[in-house]
Amino acid sequence: MNIKKAAELFDLTTDTLRYYERVGVIPPVTRNESGCREYTTRDLNWVFLAKSLRSAGLSIESLIEFAHLSQLRETQNVEDAQKQILADQLEELDAKMAEIKNVRELLIYKIETYDQHIAQFKEGNMTPDKIEKLWERKSINK
Numbered sequence: 001m002n003i004k005k006a007a008e009l010f011d012l013t014t015d016t017l018r019y020y021e022r023v024g025v026i027p028p029v030t031r032n033e034s035g036c037r038e039y040t041t042r043d044l045n046w047v048f049l050a051k052s053l054r055s056a057g058l059s060i061e062s063l064i065e066f067a068h069l070s071q072l073r074e075t076q077n078v079e080d081a082q083k084q085i086l087a088d089q090l091e092e093l094d095a096k097m098a099e100i101k102n103v104r105e106l107l108i109y110k111i112e113t114y115d116q117h118i119a120q121f122k123e124g125n126m127t128p129d130k131i132e133k134l135w136e137r138k139s140i141n142k
Contacts (some may be wrong), residue, residue, distance in 0.1 A: 001038065001039040001044065002036065002037065002038065002039070003017055003018070003037045003039070004037075005039075006037075006039040006043075006044060007046060010044075010047055011050050012047070012049060012051065017029075017037075017047065018077050020036075020050055022049070023060065023064060024064040024067050024068055025050050025054075025063045025064055025067055026043070026046040026047060026067055027043075027046060027067055027070060027071055029043045030042075030043060046067070050063055050067075051064075053089060054088065054095050056090045057065070057089075057092060057096065062085055062088075062089070063083060066082055066085045066086075068100065069081050069082050069085075070082065076091060106134065117132075
């Protein structure tokens with residue numbers, strides 16, 4: 001598969017694919033006799049992995065390290081190091097998901113109580129000392 005089709009497949013630009021290869025986010029892509037990139041299944045798997053991990057927040061540096069380790073596989077035992085990179089990313093992703101869940105719960109609460117709070121403001125029953133402390137509510141939910 002040529003670079004244009006690979007870019008379309010993953011909704012990336014050809015420039016992004018070239019950049020990923022140039023900086024080492026993905027290993028060097030297979031080339032045909034005339035030097036044009038010909039993406040094999042292995043190459044496409046790398047692009048998919050890089051795009052997925054990148055969209056989840058993995059840094060370019062971590063992706064480069066992960067890809068670099070894969071190229072050392074024949075001469076060194078790199079599996080533990082690669083697995084640790086993935087485990088670290090999973091831990092970060094779990095933390096982000098917990099944070100997003102807390103914000104989601106706050107939004108649901110605000111939507112559910114919005115009319116009630118607006119009515120209190122309009123009636124003049126909501127004074128600065130009566131305003132709910134959302135940060136205390138958040139710490140209770142943790």
